[in-house]
Amino acid sequence: MDYNQLSFQLAAVTRHAGQFIRQEAATFNRSHIETKGVHDLVSYVDKETEKLLVAGLREVLPEAGFITEEGTEGANRAEGYNWIIDPLDGTTNFVHGLPVYCVSVGLIHHDELVAGVVYEVVRDECFRAAKGAGAFCNEIPIHVTDVPDLNSSLIATGFPYTDFGKMDDYLQLLGAFMRRSHGVRRVGSAAADLAYVAAGRFEGFFEFNLNSYDVAAGILLVREAGGRVTQFLEDGDPLFGRQVVASNGLVHDEMQSTIREFWKE
Ligand code: IPD
Ligand code: CA
Ligand code: CA
Numbered sequence: 001m002d003y004n005q006l007s008f009q010l011a012a013v014t015r016h017a018g019q020f021i022r023q024e025a026a027t028f029n030r031s032h033i034e035t036k037g038v039h040d041l042v043s044y045v046d047k048e049t050e051k052l053l054v055a056g057l058r059e060v061l062p063e064a065g066f067i068t069e070e071g072t073e074g075a076n077r078a079e080g081y082n083w084i085i086d087p088l089d090g091t092t093n094f095v096h097g098l099p100v101y102c103v104s105v106g107l108i109h110h111d112e113l114v115a116g117v118v119y120e121v122v123r124d125e126c127f128r129a130a131k132g133a134g135a136f137c138n139e140i141p142i143h144v145t146d147v148p149d150l151n152s153s154l155i156a157t158g159f160p161y162t163d164f165g166k167m168d169d170y171l172q173l174l175g176a177f178m179r180r181s182h183g184v185r186r187v188g189s190a191a192a193d194l195a196y197v198a199a200g201r202f203e204g205f206f207e208f209n210l211n212s213y214d215v216a217a218g219i220l221l222v223r224e225a226g227g228r229v230t231q232f233l234e235d236g237d238p239l240f241g242r243q244v245v246a247s248n249g250l251v252h253d254e255m256q257s258t259i260r261e262f263w264k265e
Contacts, residue, residue: 003107006060007115007130010105013056015126017049018103018119021088024048025097025121033095039161041091046070049087053105057083064107069213082108084216089118090189092161099123104191106216113239116217118195127195127221135198135224144227144248145200150258153203153251155181156193163209170208172262177206180258190244194218197246198225204247204255208232212240222246232259 024045032043050070057064065078068085083105088094090101099122106116118127127142129135135142147153155177160170177184185202187193191214193205198221219229219239230236232243233256245255 001109001114003114003130004133006107007117007128007133009060010057010107010115011117011119011126011128013053013060014103014105014117014119016056017052017087018121020052021045021049021094021101021103021121025094028095030095037162039092041095042070043091043095045094046088046091047072049103050085053083053085053087053103057085057105061107067212069211080109084108084213086191086213089191089214090187093188098188100187100189100192102189102191102195104213104217106212106220108216108239111237111239113216113220113223116220118191118217118221120192120195125195127198127217129198129217129220129224131220131224133224135221137195137199142199142225144197144222144225145203146250147203147248148250150177150180150204150251150254151182153181154183154185154201155255156185156187156196156202156205158188158190158193158207158210159186160209166208169263173206173259176258176262180254190214191218194229194244194246195221197227197248198222200225200248203251204245206232206243206245206255206259208243210242210244215239215244219244219246228252230256232256232263233265
């Protein structure tokens with residue numbers, strides 16, 4: 001399978017879905033908001049975008065199954081290839097009119113990531129990666145930075161917003177990163193955070209309670225851009241591990257040792 005070629009087709013489907021989101025943003029209002037749980041928002045835009053993606057990707061790779069955030073496909077995992085879809089990453093930003101939200105789609109073969117696209121809708125930036133073929137933003141190659149230490153790094157994170165059980169550990173950790181880096185940012189889209197590490201806008205990103213659809217495409221982007229992605233304390237695969245530390249590689253050990261100081265499993 002030519003994963004680079006496949007990622008071009010994925011990018012086209014993802015851009016098309018992003019155009020739908022852009023069009024709906026013009027008329028979206030808060031009466032369209034539904035809730036999935038405490039502070040966990042969703043809307044018809046998330047669900048319709050997911051349906052568009054599924055329909056488009058079925059044509060690209062008919063034998064592939066789907067792991068989707070909104071479950072519009074039901075349980076539909078296949079043996080070999082599976083698309084991992086977050087139709088709208090940054091829903092809270094979207095419903096508040098804050099212009100940072102993405103379409104994020106990764107492709108796995110068994111458990112290995114082989115293609116991924118994060119399309120940032122408002123900036124019209126398409127981040128594309130394929131296994132062994134590199135990472136690109138609007139077809140320009142991207143690379144992580146060569147900043148060597150945390151002290152000179154800009155770090156992204158995601159704040160807990162539904163599960164506050166680890167709040168004390170998290171706030172300690174946040175304080176440590178604030179003291180030890182150039183600064184900490186909360187963009188509101190994990191897919192954008194990872195794409196920005198790949199593009200050299202952040203040196204690192206960490207967040208817990210993430211799902212595979214938040215991170216699938218972004219993990220491959222960071223790796224193909226020369227960076228490293230692990231779980232918080234171990235080097236285990238972060239895709240289904242719910243915790244992610246992503247970095248330019250050079251500041252990874254310092255990030256993990258900072259986490260180790262404050263994070264109790
Ligand atoms: C969320 C965003 C956010 C992160 C959350 C995710 P959603 O995804 O990626 O940045 O902090 O953990 O759930 O709900 O907007 O698709
Ligand atoms: Ca998400
Ligand atoms: Ca989402």
